[in-house]
Amino acid sequence: MRNLNKAETEVIKAATDATDEDLAARAAAGSRPAFEELVSRYGLRLFHFLRSHSGSDEDVEDLVQETFLKAYRNIGRFDPQRRFSTWLYTVAFRLSISRLRLKEPKPLQLDSEGPEHPSPGPQEALIRKEEALKAGNIWLLARTLKPREYKVLWLRYAEEMPIRDIARAMRKSQAGVRVLLHRSRLKLGKKLRVPSPATGLAEAAAAEQRLFIL
């Protein structure tokens, strides 16, 4: 971490009270502390948003880094009349799509949105689901959905974005976003309700043990 002088610290203090759009406007005018404040506000949010894709946490961090770099280069193009979060998520979404295309070239794919989840095999997905249910955080379970389904849920519930902005960020129509949200809810609901075979086996083993004790 580089050392900040007093003036810079004061600028940062002032920046923490500003809106995202104000900070973006200042960053566009050349203010580095304003951009750093945006990084601290959105770094972790983007990290979780981009986690739907395959790869390690380091890969996701690289993608976050790439997103901010692109945002930094193009901050002058941001329209302060619009929401900064929508703009930033649009950049992140496009980068993640292009990264996914580069990583997994599949010439013939009947489902345009890709597989259920590109990274894990069925066994790994099952383990992940089990871990998610145990850990209790619903987002871990949501990661077993398709990347687009995970992303639309993140934008809707974590970012509480209106449908219009989600449509803009994900380059879809508003009706398309509603359909995607509906489908994601149905799938996540099924995953939450229906016990997996592993859970069933565990419950069966526990019941057997109880019978043995009796």
Add this chain to the structure above:
Amino acid sequence: MCFVHRWNISRALDSGKSLGNLTKRHLVRCENCRDFSQLGEEMGRRLTEDAASLLSDVRPGLGEKVRRVVDEQERAPSLSFSKRLQMRPVLAGAVALAVVGVSLIWLARSRPASMPQLDPIFKLKAPTTYLESALQRAESPYQEEILELKKTLKSTADYLAARFDIGLRTNN
């Protein structure tokens, strides 16, 4: 018809508006759709709360990583052409191939194997002088012949005039 009512439930969840009467009546008698409605609300609440708990965690290296890369970007505001080529190997390959192709064409055009060398341009004047002298040389035997004939004709006329002592005036 459950799928229609579930779609209505989803739309109501997205818009925040209350359900229509038809769907409300359906929910009274359909347990599955009632479950979906309750689960949808519960899921939304959990997704929002759990996202907040995820975001309360700290990921220390992330901000620093971004700052480092932005620092590098500031130090080198525009990437050099060679750097861009390094970053895009396909583009670099295409450029290299194009350069090789152009070079080959250039070599083939500038040094033809079977054609004779052309004279340099500053010597282009010489052929005209050669041409003139050659033309003169080609014409000169005829000139010489004519001169010889003229001489013979003149001497013949002089001889005849002296021998017969005739003149043009006397003849007339």
